[in-house]
Amino acid sequence: MSITDEISENLQKGRLKAVKELVQKAIDEGEGPEKILNDGLMAGMNVIGEKFKNNEVYVPEVLVAARAMNAGVQLLKPLLIKDGVKAKGRVCIGTVRGDLHDIGKNLVKMMMEGKGLEVIDLGTDVAPEAFISTAVENKCDIICCSALLTTTMGVMGEVVECARKAGIRDNVKIMVGGAPITQEFCDAIGADCYTSDAASAADAAVRLCTQE
Ligand code: B1M
Numbered sequence: 634m635s636i637t638d639e640i641s642e643n644l645q646k647g648r649l650k651a652v653k654e655l656v657q658k659a660i661d662e663g664e665g666p667e668k669i670l671n672d673g674l675m676a677g678m679n680v681i682g683e684k685f686k687n688n689e690v691y692v693p694e695v696l697v698a699a700r701a702m703n704a705g706v707q708l709l710k711p712l713l714i715k716d717g718v719k720a721k722g723r724v725c726i727g728t729v730r731g732d733l734h735d736i737g738k739n740l741v742k743m744m745m746e747g748k749g750l751e752v753i754d755l756g757t758d759v760a761p762e763a764f765i766s767t768a769v770e771n772k773c774d775i776i777c778c779s780a781l782l783t784t785t786m787g788v789m790g791e792v793v794e795c796a797r798k799a800g801i802r803d804n805v806k807i808m809v810g811g812a813p814i815t816q817e818f819c820d821a822i823g824a825d826c827y828t829s830d831a832a833s834a835a836d837a838a839v840r841l842c843t844q845e
Pocket of ligand 1: 681682686731732734778783784809810811812830
C-alpha cells in the first residue's frame with residue numbers, strides 16, 4: 634500500500650496521531666505536498682463523504698475524520714505557502730450563513746495566502762451583510778464564498794444582491810465555490826468566478842486582483 638493510501642485509510646478511521654505521523658513521513662520521504670493532500674487526505678475524506686451519504690457512517694465519525702484531516706493539513710501548510718511573497722491583493726472569505734463546513738474554505742484560504750494574497754477569514758455561518766461590511770471596511774478586491782450544502786448555496790445569491798444594494802458591485806469581484814456549486818449556478822446568481830478546487834481558486838483570485 635502506498636503512503637498516500639495509508640494516510641487515506643487512517644483518515645477514514647479518524648486516527649489523528651497516525652495521520653500526522655504518516656503525513657510527516659511522506660514529507661520526509663520527499664512526497665509532494667499537493668500529492669499528499671489530494672491522494673491522501675482528500676481521497677480519504679471523499680470516501681467518508683460517500684459513506685456518510687449512504688448512512689454507513691454518522692456525524693461523530695465524520696467529525697473525527699475532519700479533525701485528522703485538519704491535523705494533516707497543518708503539517709502541509711508551510712510547504713503550500715511560500716514565504717515572503719508580496720501581497721497581490723486583499724480578499725475576504727467565509728462559509729455562507731447556515732453552513733458550518735470549513736475544511737475546503739480553509740484550503741482555499743491557505744492556497745490564496747500561498748499566492749501572496751492577503752486573506753481576511755470570516756469563518757463559517759457568515760451573513761451576506763458581514764461579507765459586504767468587511768469588504769467595504771477593508772477595501773477588499775474579492776469576496777470569496779464557500780458553501781457545501783444545497784440548502785445554503787442560495788445565500789451566495791444574497792451576497793451578490795447585497796453588494797449591488799450597497800453600491801459596491803462594480804468595485805468588488807465575487808468568487809464562489811464548494812461541492813454543490815457549478816459554473817451554471819455562478820452565472821445564474823451573477824457572481825464573477827467559479828472554480829472547483831482550492832488551487833484554481835487561488836490562481837483565479839490572483840488573475841482577478843492583477844487585471845484592471
Ligand atoms: Co457535512 N455534508 N453535513 N459535515 N459533510 C456534506 C457536505 C454532504 C455532501 C455529505 C453527504 O451527504 N454525502 C452533505 C450535503 C448534502 C447536500 O446538501 N447536498 C452534508 C450534510 C447533509 C451535513 C449535515 C446537514 C448533516 C446533519 O447534521 N444531518 C450537517 C450540516 C451542518 C451545517 O453546516 N449546518 C453536516 C455536518 C458536517 C460535519 C460538522 C460533521 C463535518 C464538517 C466539519 C468541518 O468542516 N469542520 C461534515 C463533513 C466533513 C462533510 C463531508 C464528509 C466532507 C466535506 C469536506 O470537508 N470535504 C461532506 C461530503 C463530501 O464533500 N464528500 C459533507 C473536503 C474538502 C477539502 O472539500 O469542502 O468540497 P470541499 O472543498 C473543496 C472544493 O469544494 C473547493 O475547494 C476545496 C478543495 O480543493 N471549494 C472552493 C470549497 N470552497 C470553495 C470556495 C471557492 C472555490 C473553491 O471560491 C471562493
